Amino acid sequence: MQPSRRIYANGLTRQVRRHNDLQSRLITADKEEFEEACQELLSSTNACPSELLCAAGRAVASTKLTVSPRTKEALCTAAGRLLEISTNLTASDVVGTLASLASAGRASGVAARHLIDGLKGHLPSMVPNMSPQEQLKAIAALQKLKEPFSPTVQLLLDNLASKAGLDTLSDFALASLSRTVATSGWKATGFPESLAASWKRRVLTHREVKANVHTAVIFALGKIADKGVVRDALRTSNSSLDFTNFTFTELSQILWVYANNGDVHPAECLWKCLLSTVSVDGMIACGRQTIGYAFWAAGVMSQKYQGAESILPLHLIEVMADSVVLGSVNGFQPSSVSYMVWAAALAGEEERVKSFCCHILGDNSTPEAVGRFKSLELANVFSTIRALGLESAVPDFAASARQYFLEAAETAAGTAANGRAFTQVTWAMVPDGGPEIEAFMKWFVANSAGVSVRSLVRMLWAVSKCDGLAETTAGRSAMVVSLVQAAGERFMGEKGDRLVQQDVGLMAWSLGTLRLSHYDLEDKCCLFGIDMLFNNIIDSRHLSMLLWGITSNSHTSPKALQLIKHVVSAVNAGSITFDPVDVAMVLWAMAALDVYDESAFRTLLSVLSAGIDQLPSTERRSSLSKAHRAYLWAASSHGFVFSSEEVVGIAEALEESQRSSGAVCANGAFQTEVCQALARVLRRSVLPDAEILSEVDLAPALPGLVVDAAIVDPKTGSRVLLIEVDGPHHYVDVLGSTGITARQYNGQSRLKQDLIRRAGHKLLCVEDAKWRILKDPAARHEYLSHEVAMALGLGSTKQLCPT
Structure with missing residues (x-):
């Protein structure tokens, strides 16, 4: 060989050796050695994409290496640039780097994020040639990076399901894929059906599939599949699985799917196996979130069951509650505490529930601990404690919760979730009321646009049921009036198909109970009621609430008449009972x-x-x-x-x-005043011998109908004039756009007056508002003289009192 060629060959060999050495160091070097290798790579003029990708992935992912932020940024930047121009990348390089970056979680740096985007951009062209293992690795990486669902994700799942076929995956790989998809939040078209079919074939061919594989697939289907797919999987579970070797955690996850997806109930053997896995030691060792889910699922299933069927889920709740208390199991997240207290309350036995609540809330009673709850979670716990009458048993928790809600009413955002929470707390405080409700009303008025109509209506109903609020609404409680106006504005703008019967029934009932008449709002309730009656989506309870609410407020519009006529027709037709x-x-x-x-x-x-x-x-x-x-x-x-x-x-x-x-005597101070003044008028009238009787029954014409007083002719015993003394409870306030504009007789008073007049009696109604204005006895005497004369059909007061 010529010297020049030998020198060139030796140089090329040294270069390959250095390259291989650098690549080896990038993979195996530790701490400072890795930093040096990265610096060498960055200074190289012929670095290849695979080396840069490997170095960038390891630098970002590893927590044991000493790599400066500047070096990480430089590696990601260089790798990202090469990605833009390289055409000879392999799927192994792209997926491997993506997996390394994903192991560090969601990228925070600009360069790292840019590199991830570049890697994702290369995936679609590589998917057809990827091995199943590479596809699984890519899917897992995208999930760890919390990537939203995209065409790339759909392509990966489709290719994995169709080309390779899920049946070719090992049970372990299928379970791993199921867990990945279950935690991703992705809603891929077609994939859930393929996953369910592959699992079902494994089950029906009697392969020895492990319990954790069954659990992973069923749980994933519960998260991502349509109801029909889930129901079929649960039926297969009932008919083909032996739950004997399943753990408490696995059975709890499967039970969650049954509870969350409805129509199929667990086989009895699942309940029995689940009960057999519950123990004090097991509860201590089990994940706290798993325990919370188990309580929730058992509670939901107990409500779905009928009669004796609910015994098993309720017994499971009892056994779990006892084990938690006996094992002094603590450390639950607020969401789990919420589930567990709610479920324990369903199980019944008072002392057991009290003991459980005292334990579970023992380390959740300080203001700091209560502050970690979301508003709905805390509302659920607080309302359960109130319903059980356990506030005195957990005084620290109750005090902290009340303080939380008082402060939240001042600062909480106007969200639907907060609206539901505040409504739930208000319902729990009926009928006692409290300062929290006043604060909630203010919050609802200020945030009515952000909460649901349902929350506004339920809040209004709860307010109407609280002592001390309904009684003060006759023109005096501005906050209640403002709440009605806010709820009415949202209700009036709502479409009928977005409301349910409870919304309509509670709205009308609340207006009647609060004695606040809102013509347009009541008419809207009538319109919704007619539509619901025609569509057979309103029941006895809510239709009767609607009817009582509008008639109690004397709402007699054409729509109200139309509603009651439709009700009568429905009764005659038998379409409603x-x-x-x-x-x-x-x-x-x-x-x-x-x-x-x-x-x-x-x-x-x-x-x-x-x-x-x-x-x-x-x-x-x-x-x-x-x-x-x-x-x-x-x-x-x-x-x-x-x-x-x-x-x-x-x-x-x-x-x-x-x-x-x-037999009930209802004489009051106002009635006594009027009768005494009336007696003085009669002594100077053309009826000086007439008697004034109180609490007169109008039998036989109207038996059982009692008026406050009657002027009776002593000679004949005939009732010359009937007197009704009408205090505030005889009226409802009329609400307009600017607030309370007038008042009118309520439905009860108006019907009573109509019955009396139709029976041929003369009737005088003395209004409290008019009476209170007249402070002077002489003015009251003149007023009564005039009213009696008019009621008796006399032309003037002089005809009644000539002198």
Whole structure:
């Protein structure tokens, strides 16, 4: 060989040796040696892409190497530039580097992010030639980088499922892929079906698939698949799997899928195997989030089961709760605490639940610990504690939670989640109320645009049920008025298909309970109610709530009349049936709106008659009172007469009701004042001998209907004039765009007045507002003289009092 060629060959050999040596050092060097190798690589004029990719990936990923941030940035920048111009990259280089970078988590540096984007850009062209292992590695890397779903992800999953086929993957690889996809949040088209099919073939061919593989696939399907795919997988699970060798964690994950995806219930053997895996030592060793999911899933399944079927999930909750307490298991995240307290409350037994709650909230009671909860999580725990009457058992937690909500009402963002949380807490505080509710009302008014209509309506209902709030709304509670206006504005702008029956029923009921009449809002409720009635999506409870709410506020618009007429037609057609507890409100609405139909009236009475004795005493009295008033209307205005069957049924109950209610004396200071002033007027009138009687029953024409007072002719005993002394509770406030603009008689007072006048009686109604304005006795005397004269049909006061 010539000297020149020998020198060239030797130089080339040394260069290859240096290259191989550098590549080896990049892979194996530790600490400072790696930094030196990286610097050498960066200074090289002929560095190849694979070396730069390897160095960049290792520099970013490793936590044991000493690599300066500047070197990392330079490596990523150089590798990224080479990616833009290189055409001879291999899938192994691209996927390997992507996996290295992914092991460090989501990239934060600009250069690293640019490098990742460059690597991702090369993937689509390489996917067809990738091995299944490389595809799995790429999918796992994209998941670790928290990459959103993209065409590249879809391409990788499609190619893996179709070209290679999931059946060619080992059980371990299939489980690993399932876990990756389950935690990614990706919704890939077609892949869940392929995954389910491959798993099902493995199950049905009786391969010895390990429990963790079954668990990984079923859990992944629960996360990413459509309901139909999940249901089929769960049926296969019920019929073909033996859960004997499954761990508590694996069974809990499978139970989560059953609970979260609905219609298929777990096989009994799953419950029994799950129960057999619960122990104190097991709870101590188990992941805390897994325990929380198990409580939640068991709680959900107990509610889906009917009757005796709920015994197994409830027993599981009890056993888990006992094990947690006995093992002093703590350290749960707030979300798990929320699930566990809620589920434990379902299981029943008071002392067990109390013991569990005291334990689980023991290290979650300080303001700092409570502050780690999300608003909905804390609301769930607090409302459960309130419902169980355990506030005194966990005083520190209760105090911290109340303080949390007071502060949150001042600072929390106007989100739907916060709206649901504040509503849940308010519901839990009915009927006691509290300063938190005042703060929540202010928050809802300020943030009405950001919360759901449902939360606004539920908040309004809870406020109407709280002591001390409904009573102060007659023109005096500006915050309640503002809340009604805010809720009304959102409700009016909502489309009917976005509302459910509870929204409509609670809105109307709340307005009636708060005694706030909003014409347009009540009309909107009527319109929604008509549509829901036509579409058969409103039940007895919510339709009766709607009817009571609008008629209680004397809403008698054409839409209200249309609604009650449709209800009557539905009753006659049998397309809706009312529960006994709701019937009286429907009868009352027919009377208040003066829409009579004998067939519907008798049908409703028969339902009430059949179920009246099963109602709790309070609801029984309320129902009979409403039904009796409706009966008086039907009899006096429309000639209704009880049949022989009804006489021995509902008629006797109504008669008993009116006797007991008629025995109640309701004299008040206002009524006494008016009667005394009226007596002075009569002494100077043309009726000086007339008597004034209080609490007069209008039998026999209107038995059980009692008026506050009556002027009676002592000679004949006839009632010359009936007197109603109308205090604030006889009225509702009328709400306009600027607030309360007027007031009007409520439905009860208006119906009573109509019945009295239709029976031929003369009636004088003394309004409290007018009376209070007249402070001087002489002015009150003149006012009463004029009103009595007009009521009796006399031309002037002088005709009543000539002298």
